[in-house]
Every structure is written in C-alpha cells, then in structure tokens.
Amino acid sequence: MAQTYFPASAPPPPPRAQRPHVELGSEPSATERFIAEHIEPRHEALRRWSSTLPHEELLQRAARRKKMTIKKITDSNQLFFLSGVVVGGMDGVITSLVSHQARRVSRSKAMTKRYLTASDVPTPKGKAINPTEFSRAVKYLKSLGGPVTVKPSSGRASKGITVNVTRESQLRQAWQAAMAARSATSESRYLIVMEEYTPGLDLRAYVVGSTVVGAVARLPLYVVGDGISTVGSLADAEISRRGPNEYLKGRQPEVTNAMLAPLELTRDSVLPFGKLQPLSAIADTTRGGGLAVDVLDLLADELKELAVEGLWAIPGLGAAAVDLLAPSLGSAEGAVVLDVNPYANIMQFHYPAYGEPRRVNDAVMEEILERASR
C-alpha cells in the first residue's frame, strides 16, 4: 500500500523564468560589482532561517555554553557568573567589554572621527557643524571641492543620511533630513556631520579583541530588470521571496512611489533587461530591505587589520562592529573606517542572507572570560 507523505496533488513548481544576467554599466560601483560577482550567481541560495534568536539571547546562549550563570537584576541589567564570580554583564545590548569612555565616544559620529584621526586610522575627512550654521556648511562644501555625505552626528540605523551631495540646493535638503533624524537623547544632538563622500562596498566587521570574528557586506534592496516587469512587481517578488527567511521577514519595507522618487522611478517604471537597480541610495538593513551577506572568508587581511585598528582607536573597547567603506574586498587601498559601534546588533552575523553564519556571540563571551582572568 502506497503511503503518501506529500500530497500527490501538489502542483509542480512553476517553470521559472531564467533570471536575467546582470549587465554592469561602464563604471559599476563596488556594490554593483559585488552583487554581480557574488550574489547573482547564487541568487537561489538565499538562506532560510526558520527561527532566530534576538541579540541578547544569542549572547546569553553563548554564556551558558561557557558554563556561565546569568542573573537578571533588571531586564536591562544582567550579570554573567562563573564559579560564583562576576565575570561580566550586559547593560541593555552592550556588554561590559565597553568602557564608559567608549560608550560616550560611540554616541557621536563626530567624536568617533576624532579618535580615529588621532590614531591615524583612515576615515573620511569631515567636520561637525552646528545646524544653525548652514552658511558654514556651504563654505565647507566648497572647500572640500567634491561630493559630501551629510548625517546627524548622533544618528543610528542610517537615519537622516544623504550621500553624494554636490550642490547647495541638495545640501539644504540633506541638512533638513539630518535635522529631522537626529536623536533627541544624544549629547551631540546639535551637530551635523559633513564628510567626504567615499563610495565603496559597505562592510561591517565585528571585531572582538584583535580578531575579526564576523564580516558582512551590506547591500541595498535591488532588482534586476527584464525589459517587461515593472519595478513594483520586481520589488514585491523579491520581498515575498524573503518570506521564509525568519530574519528578513519582519524587516522589509513597502516599496512605494515615495520610496522610489529619489531614484526618479515609480512602481510602474520598467527597467531594461539585465539592468541592476538599487532601490535605495544606502544599504538599510534595519527596515529598508537591505541584505547582510557574509564575507568573512573573502575579506582581505589588510581590511581585517583596518577594522581592528578602528576598534583599537576607541579607548577601552573590547568588542564592536566596525563599519568600513572599501572599493574592493581584496585590498585596503582606498578603504576608510566610517563608524565604530558597540551597540550593533549581532544578529546580522548569525543570520546572513547569503553565506555562513558566524558565531560572534561565542567570541564575545570568550573575550569576557579572558578579560576576567587578566
């Protein structure tokens, strides 16, 4: 007697139209090259995470694996014990590997830049300017003599950032966006950072001690034109394809005409066959449909060293995400450190859209133990 485990009536998968091969323009960006070389060939290999643990739980799990006991004093104040001794703890999302000084520095992009510069770590040339001093900003734009990026000094999660600003009218808009997004609780709430626009592949390395234990490339939501489908339908298809991925599922945007307006596209636009079209200027992996792709094994040693130097430029910082912009994965030539962020969520490294998960949590806990034994 035949037993049917799968309903015999299930329809066969629809014959999939061949995904168009990406045709890069004459001067592709580092991000476009990365997508064409490393993502499109394995487009179907998008990972499906069927269950995910949030940041804090990833760390707690690693602590238990190391035989630590966790005591919660309050929801945001937790302690890690080993053999009855406090070896470390967590204050909200940050661990005790973060010094008071490091936390204060990291709240301000302008201040982070100062520390990076003091340690000769390459970072885009820039300045923090008071929002009321727009005329100074205009002058600075002229003096830099090239495109700039404008962002709130206290910003997080890519909010209020405008890249590639060249004209005064653009600067004015960027200024308003940065002001609207600044975080009201930060000490540097009144500052706007203006810095050289240094396009490159958006990399986030997680550094623990002097080791890069995870690295992802952050890509914006993009579609590839087929000469027929509208941008809206391509975007919707891309987003629904992410449904089975528990990590991505809740983080997708609604692709509206408003979102597409800065790109001079609408949902009804049709892209030429093979055209790679990012749907946002920067990779927003928080809610903008950006993807984090594991690149740990692809990252040149020089870039890893640069990331480590970035972490080490901040006094008393034992673990943090270091954001880099790099023209290529293979060398540190032209690469810069943008940001050093101890608040970074480690989930991206555990649940990348493509590639291998990296156990950042274990490395962090090991470092906590190591430090406690010094």
Place this chain on the structure above:
Amino acid sequence: MPTELTSDTGSHPGHAPGDETEQEPVTQDAGAEAEDQPLPENAVERFIAEHVQPRRHEFRSAEQLPSAAQLLGTALARRRIEVKKIVEGRWAFYFAGTVIGGLSHGLTTLVSAHARRVLGDAEALRGHLKLMDIPCAEEGAELSGLQLRGFVVGRELVSMLALIPPYEYDDAVGGPEAVRLLDSTAADSGAGQPQVIAVDVTELVSEYISSLAVDAVRAVPGLFAAGVDLEVFSLESLRSAVVLDVDENADLLPHHVPTLGPGRDVADAIAEQILISAAL
C-alpha cells in the same frame, strides 16, 4: 594584632594575593568572640586613641598638592605611556603606538559603561552587592562605626584609609574615653585639624576587610578600579562591617597624601592595570 599578621605572613593584602590560603583564620576570634559580646559603641574613639593620637605630631600639613590628573600623568609617563588629548576632557593613552586606554570626564577605561550605569543608582548597586552576599548598608542608615575608604585596582586593595572627624584629646584621662569627637562642619573645629582626618590603615586592616572591599568592587561588572567605602567596628573583624558605597569617581589624592601615614601610589597601580587590561 593586624601588624603582626602582615609581617608574619609577609602578605600585605595589596602585594601577595596568593597568600590568602595560608593565612591564619582571623575571623575565628574576630567573628566568634564577637557574637556574644556587645558591639563596641566607641569604634572611632578606640581607633583614635590607639592609632592616631600617639602619632598626632606626624600629621601632614597642608602643602602644595598635586592633582589626581598629575598623579596619573606621572605614573603613565613612568611606563612610557603617551597621553594624547582628543578634545577637552578626553584623552587617549598610547603605548608603542597603540591605544591601551584613556580618560574621559575623569574616568579611566578601567570603568565599563555597565559599571557606570550600576554605580549611578544606589539601589542597583545594592542589588549587585546583595546578589554576591556582600553586606551593605541600608538606605539612610546612620553611621555608628569607623568609616574606611579603600581603593581597589584589579583584584587588589591598594590603599585603605580610615576617615575620622577632628577631635580633642584629654591627656589626663587617656584611652578612648579621652577622645571627644568634634563636628567636622563646625567652624571652630579642632585647632589645625582638617575637616576629615584620613589615616592610612592599608597595613592595619585584616585580610577579611580588604577582601570585602575587593569583593564589593568585583560585584560590579567591568569595574577594574574604584573607591569603596566601608563601615567597620574594628580593623580586624568583619563583624557588622558593611559596604557603604562603591565610587568609580573616587579621588586618588587622599590615598597618595593622607593626613597620617605613608600613603599609597594608587595612580601607579591604575597605570599598571591599564597596561594589564590592554594585554598587548
């Protein structure tokens, strides 16, 4: 006698952490005997009669004192640690070209952000101490014993001071009864005495008391240098001893130049700990 204890075993609490196990258990008498005797009410007076009054002429006079920043600067320079100013109030410490620590708003990198948060809230600190079974003062409790102020760096008590108010002493009476404590805020407080007399008792306190100080600091995650205030009823015993406060912002100066006693180089211990923490 605590002095004998330290010379016998050669284990100054700040110098021989490995020796605790060989220590004669002092609590044996300190703890047990204490149970059936009333708690001495005159801990401060006894301390003064025994340890302060006999050395009254050795009080350090007000002199040109260095600042805490200078003390730390000197200690860092001695280790060829370079201090670079980033902006006003923020410094990075470089050793052989690498950042090994820093100072920001008066706090070194031996203080974690987590520690700072805990210490900003007396209730949170009490929670941490209680979790580690460390006796601590209840909120608003009145001080009736002797107040000690220690400085812990890493796992060691580097300095311990006894803090006492100005006093008068009646030679004709002698002993603890001869001591009359003065109100330190009173304008006419004891002739030529500072408002608070800080006595270096680092070598006088028992291992049990220094351990209490160290444990209190270690109950706070990511805290590798801090002051700790205790209340004790004798320099030997833990009986009724409680932790009053852990202070990441404690001033180094009184430890370096107490009113009475040699003083301890806390800045030097901090510089050393910063190097250790960097683990280059």
